[in-house]
Amino acid sequence: MKVTVISYSLTGNNESLATSVASAFSAEHIRITESKSRAMGKIAFDMLFNRTPKVSSTVNNVESDCIVIFVGPVWMGQVASPLRSCFNSLKTRLNRYFFVSISGGADGPNPKLSSELMKRLGKKPTAIIDLHIADLLPSEPKPTRNDTSAYRLNNEDVKNLTSKIVKAVQEAIVK
Numbered sequence: 563m564k565v566t567v568i569s570y571s572l573t574g575n576n577e578s579l580a581t582s583v584a585s586a587f588s589a590e591h592i593r594i595t596e597s598k599s600r601a602m603g604k605i606a607f608d609m610l611f612n613r614t615p616k617v618s619s620t621v622n623n624v625e626s627d628c629i630v631i632f633v634g635p636v637w638m639g640q641v642a643s644p645l646r647s648c649f650n651s652l653k654t655r656l657n658r659y660f661f662v663s664i665s666g667g668a669d670g671p672n673p674k675l676s677s678e679l680m681k682r683l684g685k686k687p688t689a690i691i692d693l694h695i696a697d698l699l700p701s702e703p704k705p706t707r708n709d710t711s712a713y714r715l716n717n718e719d720v721k722n723l724t725s726k727i728v729k730a731v732q733e734a735i736v737k
């Protein structure tokens with residue numbers, strides 16, 4: 563089974579996770595980057611106006627028979643906009659794919675991811691693995707958006723979350 567991990571991260575959480583997942587699957591790892599640093603206002607702008615920002619990386623060499631694991635943050639209920647251009651490039655030649663995120667989760671799950679991925683990639687993901695920082699924090703007092711935004715995954719978190727992801731991917735593949 564050939565696996566390719568394609569990731570984007572703004573503040574490092576999804577980068578740590580993607581690196582670890584790629585290593586666990588001995589996968590090629592393509593990092594989507596932007597040439598300019600991203601301000602918070604640009605996140606809202608992209609989300610509200612459905613923009614596809616220019617990115618520096620290319621996914622032209624991804625083969626159609628490999629399993630693609632996209633890893634990236636959720637912003638305002640949607641997949642982070644820098645992943646959109648690679649979705650466009652891969653739309654017609656993607657076979658099986660997963661979307662994995664370590665998102666904030668302070669307001670609960672992100673229920674619109676499945677329909678968004680379906681719309682952008684033309685097929686359903688094999689699975690969405692939406693992991694939440696809120697679940698890594700004490701439940702009392704209830705974690706706020708500020709708490710989850712400030713949190714950075716430590717090595718133990720990365721190890722535990724990677725095991726969950728590997729198990730979920732393997733189970734979904736043998737189904």
Ligand SMILES: Cc1cc2nc3c(=O)[nH]c(=O)nc-3n(C[C@H](O)[C@H](O)[C@H](O)COP(=O)(O)O)c2cc1C
Nearest residue numbers: 571572573574575576635636637638639665666667
């Ligand atoms: C502008 C903005 C909007 C966000 N919206 C959501 C959201 O809708 N749902 C969620 O669970 N997390 C949300 N988050 C939290 C991020 O998904 C979370 O902090 C993530 O771990 C950041 O990933 P990164 O370090 O790889 O960039 C948001 C963060 C920012 C900055």
